[in-house]
Amino acid sequence: MEVDQLQRSFLEYSRLLFHEGFLDGQFSQLQLLQDESNPDFVLEVVSLFFEDSERLLNDLTIALDQQNVDFKKLDAHVHQFKGSSSSIGAQRVKNVCIAFRNLCDEQNAEGCLRCLQQVKQEYLLVKTKLEALLRLEQQIVAAGGAIPMLNEFC
Amino acid sequence: MDLGVKPVSFTSSSASWKSADGVPDQFPAGLRVLVVDDDPTCLRILEKMLKNCLYEVTTCNRAEVALKFLRDNKNGYDIVISDVHMPDMDGFKLLEHVGLEMDLPVIMMSADDSKNVVMKGVTHGACDYLIKPVRMEALKNIWQHVVRKKKHEWKEKDFEQSGSVDEVERQHKPPEDVDYSSSANEGNWKNSKKRKDEEDEAEERDDSSTLKKPRVVWSVELHQQFVTAVNQLGIDKAVPKKILELMNVPGLTRENVASHLQKYRLYLRRLSGVSQHQNGLGSSFMGPPDAPFGPMSSLSGVDLQALAASGQLPPQSLATIQAAALGRAATKSAIPVPLIDQRNIFSFENPKLRFLDGQQQQNNNSKQVSLLHGIPTNMDSKQLATLHQSAQSFGSMNMHVHSQASQSNSLLTQMVQPPSRAQILNEINGSHALNLPSSAGQPVLSQAVPNAVLGQNGIENVRRPAFTSVSQPSTVVDFSRSQSTEFPENSFSLVSNSGISNLTSKLQDEVNSEMKASRGFVPNYDVFNDINQNRTQDWRLQDVRSTFEAQQHSNGRGSLDVSSSVLIQQQFSSNQKSGQNRIPPVRKAAFSVADGLGNTSNIGQQLSSSLVDNPSRIKAERLPDMGFQNGLFSEHFGQEDLMTAILKQQQGGMEPIENEFGFDGYHLDNLPV
Numbered sequence: 006m007e008v009d010q011l012q013r014s015f016l017e018y019s020r021l022l023f024h025e026g027f028l029d030g031q032f033s034q035l036q037l038l039q040d041e042s043n044p045d046f047v048l049e050v051v052s053l054f055f056e057d058s059e060r061l062l063n064d065l066t067i068a069l070d071q072q073n074v075d076f077k078k079l080d081a082h083v084h085q086f087k088g089s090s091s092s093i094g095a096q097r098v099k100n101v102c103i104a105f106r107n108l109c110d111e112q113n114a115e116g117c118l119r120c121l122q123q124v125k126q127e128y129l130l131v132k133t134k135l136e137a138l139l140r141l142e143q144q145i146v147a148a149g150g151a152i153p154m155l156n157e158f159c
Numbered sequence: 160m161d162l163g164v165k166p167v168s169f170t171s172s173s174a175s176w177k178s179a180d181g182v183p184d185q186f187p188a189g190l191r192v193l194v195v196d197d198d199p200t201c202l203r204i205l206e207k208m209l210k211n212c213l214y215e216v217t218t219c220n221r222a223e224v225a226l227k228f229l230r231d232n233k234n235g236y237d238i239v240i241s242d243v244h245m246p247d248m249d250g251f252k253l254l255e256h257v258g259l260e261m262d263l264p265v266i267m268m269s270a271d272d273s274k275n276v277v278m279k280g281v282t283h284g285a286c287d288y289l290i291k292p293v294r295m296e297a298l299k300n301i302w303q304h305v306v307r308k309k310k311h312e313w314k315e316k317d318f319e320q321s322g323s324v325d326e327v328e329r330q331h332k333p334p335e336d337v338d339y340s341s342s343a344n345e346g347n348w349k350n351s352k353k354r355k356d357e358e359d360e361a362e363e364r365d366d367s368s369t370l371k372k373p374r375v376v377w378s379v380e381l382h383q384q385f386v387t388a389v390n391q392l393g394i395d396k397a398v399p400k401k402i403l404e405l406m407n408v409p410g411l412t413r414e415n416v417a418s419h420l421q422k423y424r425l426y427l428r429r430l431s432g433v434s435q436h437q438n439g440l441g442s443s444f445m446g447p448p449d450a451p452f453g454p455m456s457s458l459s460g461v462d463l464q465a466l467a468a469s470g471q472l473p474p475q476s477l478a479t480i481q482a483a484a485l486g487r488a489a490t491k492s493a494i495p496v497p498l499i500d501q502r503n504i505f506s507f508e509n510p511k512l513r514f515l516d517g518q519q520q521q522n523n524n525s526k527q528v529s530l531l532h533g534i535p536t537n538m539d540s541k542q543l544a545t546l547h548q549s550a551q552s553f554g555s556m557n558m559h560v561h562s563q564a565s566q567s568n569s570l571l572t573q574m575v576q577p578p579s580r581a582q583i584l585n586e587i588n589g590s591h592a593l594n595l596p597s598s599a600g601q602p603v604l605s606q607a608v609p610n611a612v613l614g615q616n617g618i619e620n621v622r623r624p625a626f627t628s629v630s631q632p633s634t635v636v637d638f639s640r641s642q643s644t645e646f647p648e649n650s651f652s653l654v655s656n657s658g659i660s661n662l663t664s665k666l667q668d669e670v671n672s673e674m675k676a677s678r679g680f681v682p683n684y685d686v687f688n689d690i691n692q693n694r695t696q697d698w699r700l701q702d703v704r705s706t707f708e709a710q711q712h713s714n715g716r717g718s719l720d721v722s723s724s725v726l727i728q729q730q731f732s733s734n735q736k737s738g739q740n741r742i743p744p745v746r747k748a749a750f751s752v753a754d755g756l757g758n759t760s761n762i763g764q765q766l767s768s769s770l771v772d773n774p775s776r777i778k779a780e781r782l783p784d785m786g787f788q789n790g791l792f793s794e795h796f797g798q799e800d801l802m803t804a805i806l807k808q809q810q811g812g813m814e815p816i817e818n819e820f821g822f823d824g825y826h827l828d829n830l831p832v
Contacts, residue, residue, distance in 0.1 A: 035204065043207060050203050054200045056199070057200055084244055084270060084271060087270045088244075088269070088270035088291050088292075089198045089200040091270055091292040092200050092204050093200055094292070
């Protein structure tokens, strides 16, 4: 594939993700941070995010699986997840986390369970999309091109 | 490289601020940032962002690790950024620690933007609060916090040196407020104290004319006049100008009064903190932050000082003793206490001594009123009464002291001192009655005083005046004078009346005869017990003196006891001051001195118990075996006051030690983590 074709695909896909709210300006910030000294920065951070998220989701599942749900602990986990997802720009995941926290405050176990499902879903979605985007990126780099940036979403 | 900022402000950390290419607009490149966040994603992102700002970044994902980094490399960082929610330690707690121990600007951050959390950050002293996700722009400007802080500190020091009392006082306030508002722990206290000490120190320097102005010696009379004026105006309304007018002392400047007032206030605060639970005395004196001072009053330094103060112990002798005691300690221990802390301690303490001196003066004038107006007078009468009562028999006194000591360890540290001090002076001056030793109150007073004094930098001139005013203890005066730090005298309050009397009598003998530390004296168990219990350092000397005189006839004991006890006390006080590291060596020195004396172990135990214990534990705890003492002493670092006092006294010969000890006490003690 031609570099500019790859780049166009990349841009289009980025725009879509931003429009649909999967990603927000924070992701652009990450892209901005990537430079010659750290060419794989975005990939590195996104990978860290995936790892951490899986751990957190696991903890959340376990926490909600208890007889007596510890809502404080649950809230702490959700808070953490909210922090990391917002740092990476995973907007929809972050929004579900906000809702999740409210449910924790209300000590609504059922609501929390549903929310957990929702957050898992959103996470998987953004994960798939980010992976696709990063694959495109790698292809561009491999083809010798520069990674284009969507300025309007910074 | 020219950072374009006041170089002065950045001496410590500016060195690391090297612009990438020496161009001014590269500032603040090289800013050393420590980032703490348990979220690996955020941590990585922050790291990259900060690096892009040309900062030097260190990351860690655990608060404890962060603290370790900070402690290992005291000046290695300019600013700390920390997450609020962390599994191993609350971010606010880390914030407090950093503020107290390293006094670095700390930025909190969190995905939580709720107002109460942000408010918490503010109240805990965070210089900024960032909401996650953190953007590059927010991080770009964090250098402003470093500059601001440095500028503030630099400015404070500048003010202090210029003797601008108002400013200093103002500056004094904020740190106090901030520190006190933090979650209570010694660390907080320490930090605030540190700042106050710095300020005090600067003030004292002014007063003592080390730099520019001729020193104003706050004699007992002068202090008394000061206190009278303050009381007339009301402690809250007492402003330097009015005080000056009321005092009507030619040659006294408003700045002198202002700085003295500042110290006085600190002293009062300290007293109220201590006295709160103890006697019901005004409890306005010992402030909570004076915790380190409180313990300081525990023995050794105090006794010596008390003796010195009482004039029984020639300054030179005392200094010698102390020097000997400290010398040993110094050589043995490797106390890594920053000098600055010491200074702070001393300066902090010194003002207190002054006050006590003033108090004494009053008493000497046969005014059995609590000199310190803030100080509850009931203590005076009580103490006097007790003193008199116990004067009857040494034995009864001892018991009396013990019981009293146990009851009111805190009392001792409290204001009671001034009245007792007066008592002591009276005694010394004339009556030889065992007023001092008998009442537990006396020790209390002395303790309070010494603590204050001890805390103060030896530079304090105040102490000297107090002693000088006492006609009898001319030696005391000399002693204080000889001490550039002026500190020690006050700290040697006679803690335990009964014990002290024995001790003082002995000590007095010793002192008068220029006893050296090497003299072997049979330690007086009672004395030590009392001392331990009372922990009134400042007034001990006075108690000692009076008791000594009274005792001389009754006891017939040689000065051995006194000297040994003095030595030991010195040792202990130095231990206390030097902080944990030093304590063991110091103690050994003390013990070795006392060696040969049958009672060494007892003394050591007593001393160590006193040193180690907090006032509450002062009850004549006898350590079963001296071996404990090391451990005990090390706990006792809070006894900085003692140490500083002692150190100060020895200033002449103990310069290095002084530095060593003075700071340690506070520093180590206040490390809660």
